[in-house]
Amino acid sequence: MNKIMKTSKDVEAVSSEEIQSDRRDFFRKTATYSVSALAAASVIAPVAIDASEKKEKCEGGDPAIIEEKPWGTTFGYPVTHNLYGQPSPYEHNVTRRNTKLLSSGNWYASIAMCPIQDLNGIITPNGLFFNRCHGGTAEIDPNEHRLMIHGLVEKPLVLTMDELKKYPKVSRIHFIECPANGGPEWRGPQFPSLQFAKGMMSCAEWTGVYIKDILKDLGLKPNAKWMLAEGADNSHMGRTVPIDKVLDDAIIAYAQNGEALRPEQGYPIRLLVPGWEGNLHVKWLCRLEFSDKPYYAKEETAKYTVLKKTGKAIQHFYANEVNSVITSPCPEYPWTDLKKGDIVEIEGLAWSGMGTIEGVDISFDGGKNWVEASLKGLVLPKAWTRFSYIYKYEGKPLLLSSRARDDAGYVQPSVKQERDALGVECVYHRNGVHTWEITEKGEVNNVQVLS
Numbered sequence: 286m287n288k289i290m291k292t293s294k295d296v297e298a299v300s301s302e303e304i305q306s307d308r309r310d311f312f313r314k315t316a317t318y319s320v321s322a323l324a325a326a327s328v329i330a331p332v333a334i335d336a337s338e339k340k341e342k343c344e345g346g347d348p349a350i351i352e353e354k355p356w357g358t359t360f361g362y363p364v365t366h367n368l369y370g371q372p373s374p375y376e377h378n379v380t381r382r383n384t385k386l387l388s389s390g391n392w393y394a395s396i397a398m399c400p401i402q403d404l405n406g407i408i409t410p411n412g413l414f415f416n417r418c419h420g421g422t423a424e425i426d427p428n429e430h431r432l433m434i435h436g437l438v439e440k441p442l443v444l445t446m447d448e449l450k451k452y453p454k455v456s457r458i459h460f461i462e463c464p465a466n467g468g469p470e471w472r473g474p475q476f477p478s479l480q481f482a483k484g485m486m487s488c489a490e491w492t493g494v495y496i497k498d499i500l501k502d503l504g505l506k507p508n509a510k511w512m513l514a515e516g517a518d519n520s521h522m523g524r525t526v527p528i529d530k531v532l533d534d535a536i537i538a539y540a541q542n543g544e545a546l547r548p549e550q551g552y553p554i555r556l557l558v559p560g561w562e563g564n565l566h567v568k569w570l571c572r573l574e575f576s577d578k579p580y581y582a583k584e585e586t587a588k589y590t591v592l593k594k595t596g597k598a599i600q601h602f603y604a605n606e607v608n609s610v611i612t613s614p615c616p617e618y619p620w621t622d623l624k625k626g627d628i629v630e631i632e633g634l635a636w637s638g639m640g641t642i643e644g645v646d647i648s649f650d651g652g653k654n655w656v657e658a659s660l661k662g663l664v665l666p667k668a669w670t671r672f673s674y675i676y677k678y679e680g681k682p683l684l685l686s687s688r689a690r691d692d693a694g695y696v697q698p699s700v701k702q703e704r705d706a707l708g709v710e711c712v713y714h715r716n717g718v719h720t721w722e723i724t725e726k727g728e729v730n731n732v733q734v735l736s
Contacts, residue, residue: 419520442499492541495536629678688718
């Protein structure tokens with residue numbers, strides 16, 4: 286028998302009821318009118334409607350069908366109305382969200398979670414990309430910004446932004462995940478919300494310059510083993526990166542999803558270390574210093590270390606481990622609209638900082654039995670990967686879990702395996718199997734299976 290831990294009711298967070306949007310109410314009201322509306326509410330098979338009911342809806346007065354709408358009888362906005370495109374006002378509930386539980390007493394050293402339950406594909410729009418700051422968002426004039434590269438290099442250099450962009454550019458799709466993603470739930474489930482439980486991550490296409498290409502001009506000295514990256518914001522956050530990673534795929538990024546970085550993502554430049562924990566992707570990058578030893582900055586000594594149950598801490602661990610989460614259903618989008626016999630798509634995200642997702646399994650009984658899901662869309666290294674499973678809804682309770690594996694040979698551990706190895710005092714790098722409890726009514730609760 287599975288031992289289940291359920292979401293704490295005392296945690297200060299946006300409730301499931303608050304997070305359910307007006308858009309869901311709209312779909313609930315119109316779900317019986319058309320198959321397309323049902324699809325928008327996650328149901329992908331048509332609901333049986335007898336001929337008389339269908340005739341009544343088509344002929345008898347559904348206003349959405351028989352009445353001409355204002356947008357069909359008047360001019361819309363001219364192309365000059367909004368020179369920087371904005372989402373539809375009807376998508377107003379799709380936003381980043383925050384909670385005081387994850388703040389350091391103010392909103393300057395805090396985080397805003399990505400609404401991963403509302404996303405499609407693997408690319409996160411720039412305006413929804415999760416945001417983590419240590420001293421607020423810096424507003425930097427790129428004309429006044431410089432990147433200094435010094436230390437154990439033959440020819441130290443200071444680059445303007447225009448000079449940096451003269452180097453050959455590269456574009457790569459990679460996720461960034463805060464190492465504290467899911468961290469509040471080491472002891473048990475806390476958030477009745479996918480966005481708050483797993484929203485400290487996003488995925489984008491990044492464009493910039495490989496650091497190794499710049500170092501070809503500067504000449505790296507043989508004893509250079511580490512690189513310190515420092516930001517220009519008021520926290521001057523610094524992190525040390527091993528030289529092997531720098532010479533592999535580290536990028537100085539200046540564009541995201543085809544446009545310049547947003548200020549909250551480090552404009553005009555940030556460090557990108559694909560697959561590694563988000564704190565290493567230093568924003569507002571202003572300095573790279575090469576050394577023969579790590580710098581033991583605050584963010585890799587007092588913070589961003591993992592306390593083991595022995596009382597010792599793990600330091601200098603970087604890659605985000607293989608992980609996954611089911612995004613539909615979730616507390617924000619439950620199955621309360623489904624009827625027994627409906628066909629529904631179970632969908633989710635998998636990712637690994639070690640390599641490429643190779644497969645994802647789904648369990649309906651909390652991990653006792655598993656079936657293989659399908660990977661869909663692009664499958665790229667160190668990027669989000671979508672998975673899918675078509676399921677016939679039976680109206681019975683479920684413990685719905687996902688378990689990912691990557692091409693480096695890593696398999697996502699159970700919560701018990703993770704706790705046996707590390708205890709419950711950790712904050713970072715939590716990747717135990719995530720489980721949703723589905724009730725008979727189709728409600729979705731955040732739980733943990735401990736056995």
